[in-house]
Amino acid sequence: MVASREKKELTLGHKLSRDYKLNKWKYVLILPVLVYLALFAYKPMYGLVIVFKNYKTTRGIAGSDYVGFMWFRAFFNDPYFFRLLRNTFTLSALSIIFGFPAPILLALMINEVQNTKFKRMVQTITYMPYFISLVVTCSIITIYCQQDGLFSNIAVLFGGERQNFLINVNAFRPIYVISGIWQNIGWNSIIYLAALSGIDMEQYEAARIDGANRFQQILHVTIPGILPTIMVLFVLRMGSILNVGYEKVLLLYTTSTYEVADVFSTYTYRMGLVNQQYSLSTSVGLFNTLVNVMFLVLTNYLSKKTTESGLF
């Protein structure tokens, strides 16, 4: 049995050595990424241990006292816990439900446009919002949402009343999701356009010969052609289901909308960077990550089951 294992190890080493000789430059290319991951993804993991400690900066990670699951208990018993969980899931789920298909639809539509100039113009216009800083985007949204802003003017045109939409609890989520789609739809469609260009034109020709119209071609050739790409991106997106960026929420929420806008990342920011409760905020971060991993594995499993494509 020992001899067999040694043989196996030798085989693996041999394989690696042979692969390295064949792909030397690829290994060199991947090195910075490995260093990056080691430094910024794996090394900080040591710091996670402070979730079990009453972390004091002067005593360091090793010198701080163990307190077991005290911070997890404090977090789970926090009156805001369920609200944070609900808000994070809701904002993320809405962003996925409406935001994930949007660039796919845009890519499909752009793909159908025959006029090259018009196609390029549409692409450029839809990419542009992506390059606007988030702070500027949120300032524009804030101004448009004011009592005498653009949205109020439109509402009045249709018989509605003037109001500040950003203090309206019911309006916060649509504003967050729609503005997110507006900002990212063009950029996110690039990868689908690339996938679309990889579909063999002969398949369309065959479909046309079989009598398929444009819509049937999209349904039976285009979408199946980019489905693996869609699924990989969907699995990746599900892996960050609890990662709602704190910047945009911080920039858009007011005390009126905490009820629907306060999410794990804003809570972590407040507890960690504002209130210096490092152990507590790390425990929230760890919880966040564990839920993300769970969703990643689950979605990957379902994806492989249904479409036979997945991440791992």
Add this chain to the structure above:
Amino acid sequence: MKKALAIVLALCLLLTVSSAFALELLPAGDTYPIDTDATISWYVQGSLSPHDVYADWTQSPFHTGLIEKTGVNIDWSFPTTGADGNTYTNTLLAEPATMPNIMGVSKMADAAMYLNEGIIWDLTDYIEEYAPAYYAFLHTNPAYDKALKTDDGKYYAFGFFREDGGWNDSYRGPVVRTDWLEEQGLEIPTTISEFENVIRVFNEAYGAQFSFAWSRFKEGSLEGAFGAYATSDATWFIKDGEVGLGNTTEEWRAYVAWLRSLREDGLFDEDNFSLTDTTIKAKVHDDKVGISMTSMGQLNNWNKEEVAAGREGTWIGIPYPTDDDGNISSIFGGSGIGGYTYMISKSADEETMKLCLQVLDYAYTQEGFLYWNFGVQGVSWDYDENGEPAFLPLVTDDTDTDPMTKYNGATWGSACIQATKLLYLKNSPVAVAANDTWFYSVPAEVSSGWKWPNGTTFTVEENDELSLLNASNIGTYASESFAKFVNGDLDINDDTVWAEYLANYDTYNLPRILEIRQACYDRYLSR
């Protein structure tokens, strides 16, 4: 009525100016410049950043000038442009070994913890010898000495003091457009009913609403007219020695119900929660607001911009309104002792710490006081015919915003004593009169006597317990409840809703947090 008020204010003004330079400060003697090659590092969270026109501190006359005056090389550092100062400070505190030697931060409540953890120096055994001017200044007023020590009598920081003893702590208050008042034949409102009437008349006549930048309202506004002590932020107050939370009283309920009624009648701007000093100006200049709350600095700006646009500067400060019987419980104010201090971190060895003490002490000497407030004599200021400091054309002819901040360090508060004269020189007579109105129209217990004092310190155990109790949740709950009441998402007039609102504070551990705060305050009193 108006004449009497004007006479009282003029007298107060005279008293304030004549009391300037009554400070008894030690001369710097031959201590400065100190003969040394050593360099100290000095971090400033806010208030002392170089003027915007300079790329960095090496171009700033004040920062480089202090190096010349004290003889000690200073390596200044500030939060990255655009960063939140408090957050930036916390990232520095997370790495105590690499902290700058002097830390200019707003962390008095945590001082006992920092001393216990060995993050900052206990200055008790050194202060009298190495900072004699500061030590002497603290002993000119028992309140100063009490505020700048821990409960067990340890000195740990250099503080910020206002020469006027609290006048400019009331730098924020109600303001009104005088041209509209005159057009409508209205008097300056003094009671809350009159105040509301002005809002209503302005709304009917001009379509204007009661509006303001949120930061100028949330920490203290018109609640005093209802006998209350809080607006939207969780506000701890002291009454008859008892610590309370302003947002849980019946008086606060009456105040919020009043705001709600304004909102229902379309008189209270819905945009308030998201308005800043910049965005409110569009409303001010577009005639969408005629009565508001702002600071004396912003009042200056509003009038200046009106004049620049070819109109007359029409905004003036008016008294905080009382109830209809003339009673008022609180206004935005303070005791003249800032909450912002300069501590010496343990990244400084003992010799460096002594040097830091000497450098910081300079601000509390006669010469240092003048440098910190006015800059270099003969360059940025000189004595006028009355023997009082006055800025020279280098400052007065400079069209940049707040040009004196290029040469002085006391304009926004720092480790120094802010001269009242500086504020008189910096602000327009209308803005100074506004500050007079806000401060002198109420007795001291209304402007500062009710306030949770700056300088209280929690014990290490209390700090740990407050962390575990998530004490900051109280602030979140208070301010979002305020918004819900004002917007009508919760009915403030419904007794069941109100009872539930109060009961929820137990979920946020208010009873225990009040006990901790009471103990902290009692220790402070017995210092």
